[in-house]
Amino acid sequence: METTVYLAERVWTLDAARPRAQALAVRDGRLLAVGTRDEVTAAAGPGARQVDLGAATVVPGLVDAHAHIHGLGRSLTTVRLEQAGSVDEVIHRLSEAPASSFQGDWLLGRGWDQNAWPGGAFPGRQELDARFPSTPVFLTRVDHHAAWVNGEALRRAGITRDTPDPEGGRILKDVHGEPTGVLVDNAMDVVSAVMPPPSRAQLEARLRAALTRCAQVGLTGVHDAGMELDAFRMLQSWDAAGTLPLRVYAMAAGQGDERHTYLDQGPWQGRMLAMRSVKFLSDGALGSRGAALHEDYCDEPGQRGLLLLPPEELASRAHAFMARGFQVCIHAIGDRANTLVLDVLLRASEATGTQALRHRVEHAQILRVDDIRRLGAAGLVASVQPTHATSDMRWADARLGQARLKGAYAWRSLRDAGAHLALGSDFPIENPDVLAGLYAARTRQDASGWPASGWRPEERLTAHEALEGFTTGPAWASFDEDRRGRLVAGLDADFVALSEDPLEGPASALVKARVIATVVAGAEVYRAPPSA
The missing domain is CATH 3.10.310.70 (Diaminopimelate Epimerase; Chain A, domain 1)
Incomplete structure (x- = not known):
């Protein structure tokens, strides 16, 4: 078993007993020692390999708490329409579609x-x-x-x-x-339903492209929010073979018929892959006016969005999966959907006695103030995505009006109410760049610094809280707080080296910050080229 010592200008451990260090030693996928250079070198012993990261800042492994791996792979290999400024531009991009953009x-x-x-x-x-x-x-x-x-x-x-x-x-x-x-x-x-499924080769190419991209942006793990069965089986085979490069906490797809297979299988744990949760959709999204609201959309009177499952069916499915031992995670964007989801989670967890399964509200995007208090008092996980706010802020007021914005994208209010925050991106809906998420959480601004004081700045997180949201928060939300989220001897050797300091450096530096290295279970899954 080789021992490797990593040296850096600073190491933020998120360990209250020793928050800052200079080096860490890795052996057999775990942290052997964390401390000063002399302490770690002595613990590593003679013959240890040394990696000097220079002026880099090392932080615990960054985890996206809500994302879609297959979706990212599909977006990377089919026609990309992000930032298309018109219908004509969309048509132009489609006319140059690569062969990988065709499914059948x-x-x-x-x-x-x-x-x-x-x-x-x-x-x-x-x-x-x-x-x-x-x-x-x-x-x-x-x-x-x-x-x-x-x-x-x-x-x-x-x-x-x-x-x-x-x-x-x-x-x-x-x-x-x-x-x-x-x-x-x-x-x-x-x-x-009438489209042909992707071929096995196509699925493999998509998953590999997505995981490679995740490592490049500094992610050591992903919570996949609703994994299809064929993708899960492929990742299972990679995990068994020891070739799955990142940690994947998969939520079973709870909308379609595949849920019966997952329910029969029950919670499952591998080495780098786990499935002990399920994800349901309660409503749609704000941008397409599918988010379920208590009152009409301000910019489309008479429209209040959509509930994607009848409330009684959502409650029945949640109860069944809780009784089987699954953590239940439910997508809720609009305030009506969040009220419903809280009702379902609280009643079903009480009926099944599964409050300890750390049930989650995915997005928790627009809530009434009373529901923010209810979510926090119950100690539920609020799985939120900082870059959703900075993407939506230019038009959210037109959809919702000022009164409803008081409970929208309310990370500070949720945290202060007692909710456990787990931060993510919802990629490929947003960019998987976790540094952009850290920046948005702290500033509530776009990359250009607009608006000057941040959008609804009272809901910003501190630098420390933002980093916790991508480290200790996801670890707690996936029952891994005793193994990951901090840099402490004995824990898994998951960490990331960054060109900028995300705690003491200015938030603006995160916009152009680079990932220097991504390490998972002691293995370097990404190293930036020397010229980068």
């Missing part, structure tokens, strides 16, 4: 956002039909809660002017009653 004969892309286009209106199928009259096209919105498809995709799915909205979904139609090509939430499933 379907052309796939993701990341469009009508809020960034002139007028901000949803697109229509006519533009797609003109360029792709016979190739089915399926383009997911940036939030993955709406899809834009062409006429051929609608034809294959059997969607016509007479097709009613499915429960928990909307088929948008024009003034003549014809489908526009935009499908919201559960209406997407009507089309995706």
